Amino acid sequence: MDAQRARDLSCPAKLAHVVLENCGPLAPTEVAREARLSDEQAAAGVAELVGHGFARPVCGVCSAREDVYELVDGDDRDDGDERRA
Numbered sequence: 001m002d003a004q005r006a007r008d009l010s011c012p013a014k015l016a017h018v019v020l021e022n023c024g025p026l027a028p029t030e031v032a033r034e035a036r037l038s039d040e041q042a043a044a045g046v047a048e049l050v051g052h053g054f055a056r057p058v059c060g061v062c063s064a065r066e067d068v069y070e071l072v073d074g075d076d077r078d079d080g081d082e083r084r085a
Helices: 011-023 028-035 039-051
Strands: 055-059 068-071
Touching: 011 028, 011 039, 011 055, 011 068, 028 039, 039 055, 039 068
Parallel strands: none
Antiparallel strands: 055 068
């Protein structure tokens, strides 16, 4: 994670990053369970990571049929909120 840009992230986003780094790819509800966040906090944290180019949706295969997210490798990171197929 780019240290300068990471300072601007909220605590839920930082926790979501750690969970995705260690356990990902995961859906936001799975991030919530792992990080002991509410579903809303985890979803907001993951959305923030996507918005800052730290994560991206990869598919929708979890049991709850939610989007599943993974961290973006530093070379692959965009600064926008672009979804990839």
